[in-house]
């Protein structure tokens with residue numbers, strides 16, 4: 001490859017196709033003096049054309065290829081929208097102050113298709129360069145420059161003429177009055193040119209106060225190739241003729257620059273550049289000493305540390321200065337090529353060597369700076385296709401690369417179709433590129449779901465085989481040269497059986513069995529709303545084998561949900577969810593709802609009632625802590641978010657009582673009584689929460705049952721039918737209580753003064769724990785118990801003491817008919833005193849009693865627990881509306897005919 005590789009000239013077409021026309025950021029300009037060169041970097045050009053000109057004397061001169069090589073400019077661009085401009089400080093247009101300060105003014109014009117007005121940027125930089133060596137040589141790919149010191153006037157002497165021997169040019173003419181007239185080129189034959197002719201031929205010749213500058217395009221007609229220690233070099237050798245009136249003198253000026261071919265060698269991994277240590281065409285003395293050797297990249301001298309960090313090496317032997325750099329080590333200038341559909345890369349770098357030597361006999365120094373753009377030969381770099389598919393993710397994932405940044409993925413084709421990148425994205429493929437770790441190249445990632453129809457599918461013995469055959473079509477920019485890479489992908493996926501869950505209910509527990517799916521199928525189990533952790537599993541008594549595990553979840557656990565509370569049972573539901581954590585998708589939701597028989601209420605013989613109110617799923621706003629019994633002062637003994645536990649006695653908290661055949665029913669209800677809380681709940685659409693608490697005290701056994709939920713209070717509520725109580729009242733004529741009058745046969749006939757004995761019995765009860773108590777007994781003349789007049793005999797369980805002949809109670813003993821005395825009560829009415837109607841003494845009367853049935857061990861009712869005092873047997877203002885009091889039962893005896901004696 002030629003020395004000009006990678007260089008662009010004059011108007012740079014920086015057309016980077018994969019940078020779409022978009023609002024581009026402002027370009028970035030950076031200038032820097034690098035010894036006898038000025039370097040200007042321009043980046044972020046985007047797709048714009050860059051025209052570089054130099055500004056002088058109010059006019060602008062475009063830097064064409066020939067102007068650049070004649071005047072000391074090099075312009076270089078790459079495909080990424082960057083340009084580098086080098087200018088010799090002694091370029092034709094520099095403003096030179098005393099050969100020490102050199103000011104160069106550049107104009108950058110950017111032309112873009114989608115912008116109407118060109119952008120224009122001005123770059124002005126002054127480089128100070130004073131340590132001039134006697135001779136300074138610059139070898140740039142497009143020019144060779146030599147700058148030599150002019151002799152001081154007092155050193156002036158006349159040279160020999162003609163100037164056939166360039167060796168003699170060492171003895172130099174010196175005078176300011178001299179002007180350059182001719183240039184003699186040794187090619188090696190002499191070729192004489194007038195100065196203007198030489199300039200027309202592309203040579204730059206100028207003279208400053210102390211220096212003479214000669215610049216030649218590289219190569220040119222007047223240069224020749226010479227083998228120097230085996231390295232071909234381009235040699236420029238001239239004598240510049242100065243004339244002043246009749247005087248004439250000459251100055252030798254020459255340069256020799258290495259050619260890439262011959263001096264540069266490549267291995268697979270490195271680049272080696274051999275520069276002759278002694279560049280013979282430039283050295284005439286026997287005594288030559290190399291004082292300094294430096295290497296650099298992109299015009300910048302590198303320090304030793306930087307070189308070792310980059311693994312660059314610089315060595316000298318007898319003949320050569322040897323630079324060795326690893327390919328791709330640093331710089332990352334990878335250039336892509338596509339040839340015959342195959343992908344090649346080359347690595348590009350611009351090396352620089354800077355030498356300083358002296359020739360002892362003249363004691364004159366030469367600074368020699370050679371730039372060498374190196375581009376490695378093309379290397380076949382078929383992009384690797386790396387299959388990174390994880391079958392469980394149900395998609396093919398493939399990496400293709402590395403490729404240079406000047407490569408673009410254009411399309412993806414399968415045997416049946418070709419998809420542009422846009423098609424791929426629309427189809428649900430994922431395509432993206434990433435910079436590779438060394439920053440020098442990029443790698444494409446393509447993901448194709450197994451479900452896409454380009455993916456082949458085959459089932460074989462419990463395994464599904466997915467196949468995909470793809471060709472990736474790439475283009476190399478800027479020429480759009482195509483190349484391809486192919487991928488044959490195959491993935492096996494065991495037919496996966498997902499895990500499953502089943503279960504059943506026991507008396508108190510849910511039994512849950514989870515069956516593992518295919519081995520390695522990772523899943524999460526969620527109990528209700530809670531993740532099943534190891535400790536929770538322990539709590540639920542996890543058991544298992546290779547294929548299953550089981551859990552026992554009590555129905556009352558917080559992970560279960562109460563759906564309804566019914567008569568002596570709770571309907572509880574357990575939800576078990578299996579989830580695939582990687583994608584957070586649900587595999588199965590299993591719900592098990594069962595009725596669990598449970599004692600929500602317990603009624604103890606001593607009158608203590610306990611009840612549990614459980615929060616229902618349908619009433620989520622309910623706070624069980626705020627529930628109370630009928631009496632709002634009776635709150636739960638214990639409560640939490642799930643339930644409220646009440647303990648109360650049958651005679652407290654607003655408990656009421658009903659009689660049923662052989663039973664007593666105590667009732668209360670649990671609800672929200674707090675006004676504020678009620679108002680809050682009424683805003684929600686949830687049903688009203690109310691639980692009825694029933695305690696049935698059976699006469700024989702005492703047991704508690706009953707628990708109702710009902711919704712809106714406004715809905716009708718069907719009360720239990722009230723049963724009849726079997727209580728009988730008998731009349732006997734003596735206190736033996738053995739012979740009774742049969743009222744059915746004849747009315748009892750009695751004399752007024754004769755006492756009457758009454759017995760009241762709870763029929764059909766064989767329960768000593770139940771007692772029959774007489775609350776009220778009275779006599780009327782009519783059968784209607786409410787009729788008037790009436791005579792109170794027993795008031796609130798006690799004899800009317802203000803009566804002149806109060807009732808006498810007789811104790812009952814377990815004797816004869818009487819098995820359980822508590823079921824029987826006896827009293828005696830000594831005499832009926834009908835004060836109102838003394839005249840009409842032949843009367844019939846009816847005796848009525850209100851009785852209560854009490855639990856002997858649990859005399860909760862006031863009527864069951866009466867203490868009568870003989871002195872003060874009055875009611876103390878307490879009034880009971882007899883017929884309204886639900887606990888009482890009536891018995892009536894009669895008629896009894898009362899005869900006057």
Ligand SMILES: *[C@@H]1O[C@H](CO)[C@@H](O)[C@H](O)[C@H]1NC(C)=O
Pocket residue numbers: 056057093
């Ligand atoms: C710029 O102008 C100066 C003085 O007018 C002149 O000497 C010089 O040659 C001009 N330079 C160019 C490049 O035209």
Ligand SMILES: *[C@@H]1O[C@H](CO)[C@@H](O)[C@H](O)[C@H]1NC(C)=O
Pocket residue numbers: 057058
């Ligand atoms: C450049 O132009 C300015 C104003 O137009 C003028 O003053 C100056 O003399 C000009 N310089 C040259 C070197 O022609």
Ligand SMILES: *[C@@H]1O[C@H](CO)[C@@H](O)[C@H](O)[C@H]1NC(C)=O
Pocket residue numbers: 309310311326329
């Ligand atoms: C330099 O070479 C060493 C050893 O050969 C290697 O480990 C290191 O990665 C190289 N450094 C660079 C920047 O290439």
Ligand SMILES: *[C@@H]1O[C@H](CO)[C@@H](O)[C@H](O)[C@H]1NC(C)=O
Pocket residue numbers: 410411418472473474475482483484
């Ligand atoms: C796909 O891309 C390749 C390589 O860039 C190209 O040669 C081919 O023509 C493209 N095919 C279609 C249909 O665009």
Ligand SMILES: *[C@@H]1O[C@H](CO)[C@@H](O)[C@H](O)[C@H]1NC(C)=O
Pocket residue numbers: 513544545546547548550
């Ligand atoms: C594992 O446990 C499940 C459920 O308890 C049972 O059905 C199955 O037979 C057991 N398997 C083995 C291999 O013991």
Ligand SMILES: *[C@@H]1O[C@H](CO)[C@@H](O)[C@H](O)[C@H]1NC(C)=O
Pocket residue numbers: 584
């Ligand atoms: C997973 O999904 C569930 C419900 O679909 C959601 O509640 C949970 O936040 C999700 N978890 C993650 C980690 O995305």
Ligand SMILES: *[C@@H]1O[C@H](CO)[C@@H](O)[C@H](O)[C@H]1NC(C)=O
Pocket residue numbers: 604605606607608
């Ligand atoms: C009533 O009996 C229950 C059960 O025996 C007992 O827990 C409770 O403390 C008793 N209550 C009273 C007030 O004695």
Ligand SMILES: *[C@@H]1O[C@H](CO)[C@@H](O)[C@H](O)[C@H]1NC(C)=O
Pocket residue numbers: 791792795800801802803804
């Ligand atoms: C008690 O008996 C007397 C006489 O029969 C009667 O006047 C009085 O009202 C009775 N007392 C009550 C509380 O009924």
